[in-house]
Amino acid sequence: MTQLTLRRRGLGRLALGLPAVAAGLAPSAGRTQARYPELWRMGAVLNLSGPTAAQGADFRAGLEFAAAQWNARGGLGGTRIEIIFEDSAAQPARAVTAAQKLIQVDRVNVLANVYSSPVLAVVPITDRARVLQISAGATSPRLVGISRYFMTSVANAALEAEVALAFAKQAFNARRVSIFYGNDDFGTGMRDAVRRLWPAAGGTIVEDEGVDPTRADLAAVSAKLAASRPDAIYMALSGASIGAAVKQLREARFTAPILSHQGFESRDLFSVAGSAAENSFWTSSSNPEGGPQEAAFVAAFRQAYNRDPAIFVRTHYDLGMSLFEAMARMRQQGQDWTAENIRAGLLGLGTFTGVLGPFSYREDGTALRELDIRTYRRGEAAVHLSAAEIQQRGIFDFGARRT
DSSP, X not given: OEEOOTTGGGXXXXXXXXXXXXXXXXXXXXXXXXXOOSEEEEEEEEOOSSTTHHHHHHHHXXXXXXXXXXHHTTTBTTBEEEEEEEEOTTOHHHHHHHHHHHHHTSOOSEEEEOSHHHHHHHHHHHHHHTOEEXXXXXXXXXXXXXXXTEEESSBOHHHHHHHHHHHHHXXXXXXXXXXXXXXXXXXXXXXXXXXXXXXXXXXXXXXXXXXXXXXXXXXXXXXXXXXXXXXXXXXXXXXXXXXXXXXXXXXXXXXXXXXXXXXXXXXHIIIIIGGGGTTEEEEEEOOOTTSHHHHHHHHHHHHHHSSOOOHHHHHHHHHHHHXXXXXXXXXXXXXXXXXXXXXXXXXXXXSEEETTEEEEEOTTSOEEEOEEEEEXXXXXXXXXXXXXXXXXXXXXXXXXXXX
C-alpha cells in the first residue's frame, strides 16, 4: 500500500488554472453547512505490477497530478486530498481484496479502478457498501448501466467500435470484417458489440477468434484470421498482448487495416509491434492539442515527472480533476460528500473540459466524449482524423449524442 506524496519533484508547488470555484469556497446562503474533514481520502486500485504495470504507472501519475494541483491551491476549500493506492496487477481477485481493504480499513467512499474485469468484480462490493467506483480505463459494453455506484469518464468501447466501423466503411469501403478479441469481460463485450453493429451497418463478420489476453504467442490465431481475408480486422484486446498480436498478424501476411479502441495505444504497441502497426487505426478521446490548457498541463507535468504525459496520464488526470471539481462545488453548496451526492455532483457538472477536451457524465454510468481516429506514424501515435473531421465527412455525428 502506498499513499500520495506531494513532495515528488515539487508537485505541491505546481498549479494549473483551476476553475474559480476552487478558491474561497463558502456555503450558499440559507444552507446548513456540512462538516468537512481536514483530510479527505479516496482509494485507487491500479495495475502497479505485472505485464501492464507501465500503463498502471501512467494511471497513477494522472490521479496524483490532479490531486497535487488541487492541494497546491488549498485543496477542496481547505480539505487536503490524499489517494491511497493498492495494487491489483489487473487481476479481478486481487482487485476485490484491495477494494475490501480500502473500504473496510481505510473507510474510503470513492474508489478508482481500471480495466473491465476488475471493475465488474468489485461492483457487488461497492454496491453493498454504497461506495462510488469511478474509472478512466474500464470500457466494456457490459458496464453500461451496471450500477448506480459506477461512473466512467471515458467513452464506452461500444461507442468507440461504432465510430471505428463507420470510419472503415467510408474510408476503405470495408464490407468483410473479422474480430480478434480477448477472452475476458472487455474482449467478449466488444466482440458482442461488433457482432451487433457491423451487420446492422450492412457488413459481414467473416471470422472471430478469442485468445487468452495474457499470452504472447498468438501466431496460430493470427494466421487463421489472416486466412479469412477480411477487409479489416477489429482488435478487441487490452494490455500487454496488443503489440504481439499486431506483429504476428503482419507476420501472417495480413496487410489490410487493423481497427481498434483507445486501449490499443499502449507502450507495447510501439516497443513490440513497431512498424508493423502501420495501417492501424483506433479511436481515442479527442485531444485539443495546442490550446493554452494543454500547453500548461504538458509543461507542468514535464517539470514534475521529467517526461511527457501519455494518453493514460491524461485520461486519469481528467478523471481526478472532474471529481475534485464536483466535490468543490458541493462544498460551496454545503452538501455532504456522500457517494450518492458525489455521483449527483458528477452528473451536475454538465460539460467538463479537461486536457482531452469536453466530456459529460451520463446516468447510465458512461461518458459522452468526442473521439479522434488515430494512427501509427513514424514511431508514434498521430491524429488521422479529428472529431471535427469525422463529423464533417459524415462518418459520425457526435453532436446528435448530446440530445
